[in-house]
Amino acid sequence: MKILLTGAFGNVGLSTLKEMLNRKYEIRIFDIKNKRNKRLANKYKKDVEIVWGDLRSYKDVEKAVSDREIVIHVAAVIPPLADKKPKFAESVNVGGTENIIKAMETQLKKPKLIFTSSVAVYGDRLENPLITLEDPLNPNSDDEYAKQKIKCEELIKNSSLDWVIFRLTYIVSINKLKMDPLMFEMPLNTCIEICDTKDVGLALTNAVENKEIWGSIMHIAGGERCRITFREYLNEMLDIFGIGFEQLPEEAFRQNRGFHCGFMTTYKSQALLNYQRYTLDDYFNAVRKKVAFSRFFMTVIRPFARKYLLNKSHYYKEYLNNNNSGLIKLN
Numbered sequence: 001m002k003i004l005l006t007g008a009f010g011n012v013g014l015s016t017l018k019e020m021l022n023r024k025y026e027i028r029i030f031d032i033k034n035k036r037n038k039r040l041a042n043k044y045k046k047d048v049e050i051v052w053g054d055l056r057s058y059k060d061v062e063k064a065v066s067d068r069e070i071v072i073h074v075a076a077v078i079p080p081l082a083d084k085k086p087k088f089a090e091s092v093n094v095g096g097t098e099n100i101i102k103a104m105e106t107q108l109k110k111p112k113l114i115f116t117s118s119v120a121v122y123g124d125r126l127e128n129p130l131i132t133l134e135d136p137l138n139p140n141s142d143d144e145y146a147k148q149k150i151k152c153e154e155l156i157k158n159s160s161l162d163w164v165i166f167r168l169t170y171i172v173s174i175n176k177l178k179m180d181p182l183m184f185e186m187p188l189n190t191c192i193e194i195c196d197t198k199d200v201g202l203a204l205t206n207a208v209e210n211k212e213i214w215g216s217i218m219h220i221a222g223g224e225r226c227r228i229t230f231r232e233y234l235n236e237m238l239d240i241f242g243i244g245f246e247q248l249p250e251e252a253f254r255q256n257r258g259f260h261c262g263f264m265t266t267y268k269s270q271a272l273l274n275y276q277r278y279t280l281d282d283y284f285n286a287v288r289k290k291v292a293f294s295r296f297f298m299t300v301i302r303p304f305a306r307k308y309l310l311n312k313s314h315y316y317k318e319y320l321n322n323n324n325s326g327l328i329k330l331n
Contacts, residue, residue, distance in 0.1 A: 001208060002026045004068040004111070006055070006100070007075025008048075009037045011173055012116065015201030016072060021047055023205065030064040031075065055096025058103065065103040065111065070208050072114045073100055080182055082145035093148040094155070101159045112162040112214065114207050117153055119169050119219075119260055120146035126258030129191035132265045133217060140260060153217075164213045166203070169221035169264050173197040174286045181312040184252055186259040188231040193263045195222040196278035203275035210272055218269040225279040227263050233280075240287050242295040243305050252309075252316040 003020065007013040008029035020027055021044075029044075031037050033052035041050050053060025055075060065071060075096065076082075082089035097115075104111050122131050123138040123146065139146035156163050172194045186192075203220050207213055235245040270276050310316050 002067060002069045003208065004028050004030060004064055004071045006030045006073045009040045010074065011176055011197050012074050012171060012200050015197040016074065016204045017044065019201040019205040028064065028068065055092050055099060058099045061099040062103045065100065065107065068111045070114065071100060071104060071111050072204055073097065074116045079145050086144040089144060090148050094151045097152040097155055101155055101161065105160055110161055113156060114204060115152065115156055115163060115165050117149045117165050117167045118146065119167055119262065119264060121150050121167060122262065123260055124258035125260065125262035126187060126190060129262040131262045133219065143260065146260065162214045164207060165217045166220045167217065168200060169193050169195050170261055171195055171197050171200055172283055174290045177287065177290065179309060184313040184315055185254050186230050186261065187254050188250060190230040190259060190261050191263050192228060192230055192233060192261045193221045194226045194280060194283065195220060196283060199275050199277055203269065203273045206273040206275060212272055219264040219266050220269055221264040221266050222278065223266060223270065223276040228280055236284055240284065241291055243302055248306070248309060249316065251319040252313040254315060
């Protein structure tokens with residue numbers, strides 16, 4: 001099977017690449033050329049064909065798509081950059097997808113397209129956290145990434161290709177443990193369902209030769225054993241890191257409305273792709289092992305870690321300014 005994987009050196013891309021290498025496919029990867037990607041490419045250059053390029057360049061995309069049977073398109077500009085630079089993100093996310101579709105449609109034998117979308121397309125689900133495939137798309141007004149994913153989905157559905165769209169949940173990886181400022185955008189009572197990046201890679205790889213998926217939209221998430229509230233999730237993670245959830249006041253988190261995320265129905269995708277292996281407990285245990293050495297040091301500098309994290313929350317800064325309370329100064 002001749003496969004093109006875009007965004008191969010991102011989080012989901014690497015998981016998919018590693019899984020596909022076990023299947024002995026003829027793999028071509030397409031990604032932007034930079035120092036990080038070049039370093040990662042050295043590990044795989046004997047096993048795959050590497051095409052460097054930019055999704056915004058049709059010539060680059062056309063070269064990558066040529067003579068492929070399957071295109072797995074996971075490359076994207078994601079938040080927070082997608083929200084900070086929406087025009088740039090749209091040129092890559094939407095414009096790049098347009099180039100992928102056009103290049104695929106001009107092939108003598110059209111490849112099939114596997115595309116990764118996002119739970120973000122459903123928007124705020126605080127009041128109704130169980131997300132089904134029949135639910136309307138309702139992206140948050142300030143979520144440029146979600147709006148771009150919806151545009152991409154429409155382009156794909158209106159194409160002449162055989163396609164499948166996977167809407168991904170909150171993806172976790174022990175190699176991506178950096179505290180992201182986006183954490184403060186999520187109200188603490190948000191329901192989340194994680195999925196280990198390795199399980200996503202398995203799902204996308206199992207999709208390659210599955211004959212029943214085409215023309216479908218499906219959720220990819222970890223299942224009932226991966227469901228938790230954000231408050232509980234953060235409490236566990238910060239305890240593992242030695243910081244402690246009590247160190248972060250509720251005022252640091254969004255209060256007025258919800259952030260995307262929820263519990264996703266995955267009966268269909270799990271039945272067809274059989275990918276759900278890792279649970280929340282598996283993930284927490286893996287993180288404990290990963291950070292065991294640094295945890296003691298983190299408990300020593302806990303006050304400084306608290307200050308560092310709170311500096312990332314504009315909600316907390318606004319709270320202090322509005323209340324003029326004399327609490328800890330962040331600057």
